[in-house]
Amino acid sequence: MNLKQLAAHLGLSPTTVSRALNGYPEVAEATRARVAAAARAHDYRPNTRAKGLATGRAMAIGHVIPTATRHEIVNPVFADFIAGAGERYAAAGYDLLLSVVPDGDEAQAYRDLARRGTVDGVILHAPRIADPRIPLLLDLGLPFVVHGRSSEVRAPYPWVDVNNLRAFRRAAEFLADLGHRRIALVNGLEFMDFAHRRRRGYLEALESRGLPADARLMHAAEMTETNGHRAGRALLALPAPPTAILVSSIIMAIGVRRAAEEHGLALGRDLSVITHDDDLSYLRNGEDEVPIFTATRSSVREAGRIAADLLMERIGQPGQPPRTRLLEAALILGLSTGPAPRAAAPPAPPAGA
16 A cells, blocks of 8 residues: 555545654644554555655664663663654654664764764663763754753753652652651662652652651662662661662662562561652563552653654754653552551650650
């Protein structure tokens, strides 16, 4: 089936169908979804070569991944994001170009992509505070969208991010309202912008509930199960251990749970745990109606879809101001949280005090 036949089948003009498949913003979302469904049902594939010749585009989107030993894209979050973005690329006839480069060569990789014209745009992953890649891409004129944000970058740029500060403030306040007074944070690497914002949300929650910030209750490391286990063991070995732990990923939370089990503690009874990023395709938060972990949930796959749409829109309309999307995380109640244990409650003040 060609484009004209698909348009006739849908009762739409070929221009509308083409614009729907290419992510143009003036096409209604319902129409876009209908066209995409029909394209899949009839196995319609745009002729990428002919399309590229007609538009002068490479018909490819780039993702540059450094082979850093300490990098946040060592977890399933990246795979889910790519799956969501890939859905949109395929529907619009774009290929995905994944470039894996040595540490320190990422900036040159972006320069090479812009010079060679091998991609029409890129998604920038794992932004750091004051990330130098953003001004570089702005200077190169290569269309891009950031998955996340970068504090201290003042120039406007397009991004898709979850409201990490609000999610972690809400989660920590929820734990405080359950009576917990020693609430720990097991965070990602805090030069990463998302982790920086999560720490701010956690600290704001402590301040709002009149709780002191204790540096011994704050850990930051690459988000792996092993590091979650190490942090959990260190926290639970303290003379005054936390009764609740806020964790930056479900992978780390699994490690924290392992540490709790080694100490003979039951989640939700002896120790409360809230995790983030539990909505992953290949690492589910339990299979029952009630999740294992209470979690701040935001779909990474949906973020991939939105980022891809924004990027293809910028490619099609390069003169438009950069658009941004801030996604809110839902607080999902699971089995891992409960009231603070009675023994952990502070003693009542003496009579007449």
